[in-house]
Amino acid sequence: MTRIRQLHLGAFMRPVSLHTGAWRFPGAYPDANFNFAHLKRFAQTLERARFDAFFMADHLAVLNMPVNALKRGQTATSFEPFTLLSALAAVTEKIGLVATASTTFDTPFHVARRFASLDHLSGGRAGWNVVTTSNPDAALNFGLDEHMEHDERYRRAREFMDVVTGLWDSWADDAFVRDVASGEYFDPAKLHVLAHKGDYFSVRGPLNIARPPQGWPVVVQAGSSEAGRQLAAETAEAVFTAQPDLEAGKRFYADVKSRMEKLGRDPDHLKILPGAFVVVGDSLEEAHEKRERLDSFVHYDSGIASLSIALGHDVSALDPDGPLPEIPESNASRSARQRVVDWAREEGLTVRQLAQRVGGYSGLQMVGTPSSIADEMEQWLTEAGSDGFNVMFPYLPAGLDDFVGKVVPELQRRGIFRREYEGNTLRDHLGLPRPANRFFAVDDRSAISQR
Template sequence: MSEPKQLHLTAFMRPVSLHTGAWRYPGSYPDANFNLKHITSFIQKLEAAKFDAFFMADHLAVLNMPVEALKRSHTVTSFEPFTLLSALSQVTDKIGLAATASTTYDEPYHIARRFASLDHLSDGRAAWNIVTTGNPESAKNFGLDEHVEHSERYKRAREFYDVVTGLWDSFADDAFIRDRESGVYFDPEKLHVLNHKGDELKVKGPLNIARPVQGWPVIVQAGQSEPGRQLAAETAEVVFCSPRDLDAAKALYADIKGRTKAAGRDPNHLKILPAALIVIGDTVEDAKNKRLKLDTFVHYDSAIASLSIALGSDATGFDPDKPLPADIPETNSSKTSRLGVIQLAEKDKLTVRQLAQRLGGYSGLAFVGTPETVAEELEKWLAEDAADGFTVTFPFLPQGLDDVAERLIPELQRRGIFRKDYEGTTLREHLGLPRPKNQFFG
C-alpha cells in the first residue's frame, strides 16, 4: 500500500492578511505588516507547523487607488522581500523563503545574485516567485510613462528566466578548491561565461557567487493567463493560482500538468497550489460568523477601489445597486482578473456594491469550517487532482494563523496527508523536487 498523496502548504504573507479589514479585527495587530517581531513570531509558528514555505508577495509602487481608499490600506508600508526574508533566514532553520521579484522592472544579474545569496544564507531555502508586475503605477517609478504591454512583459520574462538560470550555473558545484598549498582558489575550467545576447536582454556573466545550494532556487509562477500558463509549464516548479471552485481547479490542474508534459517535463515536478483563505471555527456556523464579522471592517471606499483595480477600469461611476455594466473594456493591466470579476458577479448575482465589498475583503477561494470539515475539503481537492496543496491566506493575525497551525494541521496529520516533521533541509526536499543539474557542467 503506497502512502497517500501529500499536501504542500505555503503561507501567503503580504499583506499580513490579504483581507483589507483584518487589521481592524479585534485582537489583531494593526502594524503586523511592518513589525519584525510579529512577523518573526508568525514564521516561527509556521515552521513549528511544518509549512513548506513563507511566501512574500510584493508591489513596486503604492497601490493605485484613490487616496480616500488608500488611507485605509495596511499595504502602504511593507518590508522589501529580500531584506525581510534574509533577516528571517536567521530566526528559522527549515521553512522555505519565497520572494516575489519582477522581470519587468529589474535586471537579471541583480535577481540571479540576490536569490543565489538568499539560498546560500538560508542553506537552500529560497524560491523565486516570477512576476511580470501587474500594477501600472510601477512603470512611473522606473522612468516610464506607460506600463509595459502584457505580451511584451511575458516575452521578456521568458528570456529573463533563461538568463537567471544560466547565471546560477556560472560555476560548477565543485568549482571551489581553495587549495592553500598551490594557491588556486577555484578551477577555471569550472567557470562558464554565459555571453547571452537575446531579443530582450544582453548579459555577459559570469555571476560573482557560487552555484546556489539548491542548484537553482525553486521557481514559482503566479500567472493564470494563457502566456502565464505556458510560462509556468515551461519553467515553474510551484504554481500559485486562483481557481474559483473545485471544477475550475481540476480543469486548470489538468491543463497545466498537460502543458508541462508537452513541454517535456515530469508533471510531478510542478506542484499546483491554489490560493485559499482558511477560516477555522468551533462549528461551521462559528467559522462563517467570523468571516462575516471580518467583512464588516471593509470600508466602502476601499471596496469600490478594489473593484476598479480588479476590473482595470474606474468603477466609481457605476450604480452601486445595479448589476455590473456589460460594456467594461479589456485593458492592458490584468486580463485574468477582469474576467474573474465578471464571472463572479454573474455566478452569485451580485450588485456593484456587493461585488465591491466582496472584492474589498477577500473574494478568492475560501475554506470556512471546523478543522474536520476543512481538512475533509482539502483532502478531497488533493485526491481529485485539483491541487497538490495550497497557498494559504489567513483571515486575521495572529488568531487566524494560530487556528490553522494548532487546529487544522494536527487534523491533516491525523489523516496522513501532511508531514509531522520536515523530511529534509532544503525547500526542494520539502516539495519533493529534484535538484537541477548544471546545464554547462552536467
C-alpha cells in the same frame, strides 16, 4: 506500498492578510504586516507547523487606488522581500522562503545574484516567484510612461529567466576548492562565462556568487493567462494560483499538467498551490460569524477601489446599487478581470455586492471547522484539484494560530501532511529534483567555456 499523496502548504505572508479589515479585527496586531518581531514569531510558528514555505507577494508601487480607499488597508508600508526574508533566514532553520521579483522592472544580474545569495544564507531554502507585474503605477516609478503590453512582458520574462538560470550555472557545484597549499581558491575550468545576447538583454557574466545550494532556487509562478500557463508548464516548479472553486481548480490543474506532459516534463515536478483563505471556527456557525465580522470592517471606499483594480478601470462613479455595465479590455491581469465580470453576470450582483466581496477577500475560501477544512483540502488533493495550498490567514495572530493549532494536526492525523521535515531545502519539502548545471556535467573536469 504506495505512499499516500501529501499536501504541500505555503503561507501567503505579504501582506500577512489579504483582507482589508484584518488589522481592525478585535485582538489583531494592527501593525502585523510591518513589525519584524511579529513576522519573526509568525515564521517560527509556521516552521513548527512544518509549512513548506513562507511566501511574500510584492508590489513596486503603492497600490493604484484612490487615497480614500488606500488609507483603509495595511499594505501602503511593507518590508522589501529580500531584506525581510534574509532576516527571517537567520532566525529559522527549515521553512522555505519565497519572494516575488519582477521581470519587467528589475535586471537579470541583480535578480540572479540576490536569489543565489538568499539560497546560500538560508542553506537552500529560497524560491523565486516570477512575475511580470501588471500594476501600471509601477511603470511610473521606473521611468516608463506606458506600461508594457501583456504578451511583450511574457516574451521578456522568458528571456529574463533564461539569463537568470544561466547565471546561476556560472560555476560548477564544486568550483570553489579553496586549496590553501596551492593558493587556488577556485578551479578556473569550472567557471562559465554566459555571454548572453538576446532580444531584451545583453549580459556577460559570470555571476559573482557560487552556484546556489539548490542548484537553482525553486522557480514559482502565479500567472493564469494563456501565456502564464504555458510559461509555467515550461519553466515553473510551483504555481501559486487563484482558483475560485474546485471545478475551476481541476480544469487548471489538468491543463497545466497536460501541457507539461506534451513538453516531456514530469507533471510531478511542478506543484500547483491555489490560494485558500481559511477561517477556522470550533463550529461552522462560529467560523461564518468570524468571516462576517471581518467583512464588517471593510469600508465601501476600499471595496470599490479593489474592484477598480481588478477591472483595470475606475468604477467609483457607478451606481452602487445598479448592475455592472460592460467594461472594456485593459492592461489588468486578464484572468482576475474575467473572474470578477463572471461573478457579476452569473450571480446578478450589484456593484456594491461585488465591491464588498472583492474588497474583503474574493477568492477561494474555506470557512469551517478543522474537520470540514481538512475535508475540503483532502478533496482537492484526491480529485486532482491541487497539490496543496497557499494558505491565506484572515487576521493575525489568531487566524494563523487557529490554522496551525487546529487544522494542521487534523491534516497530520489523516496522514496527508508531514509531522517532521524530511530534508533541509525547499526542494526537499516540495519533492523537486535538483537541476543539473547546464554547462557542467557532474564530475566533468573540463569546462564548456572559460574567459
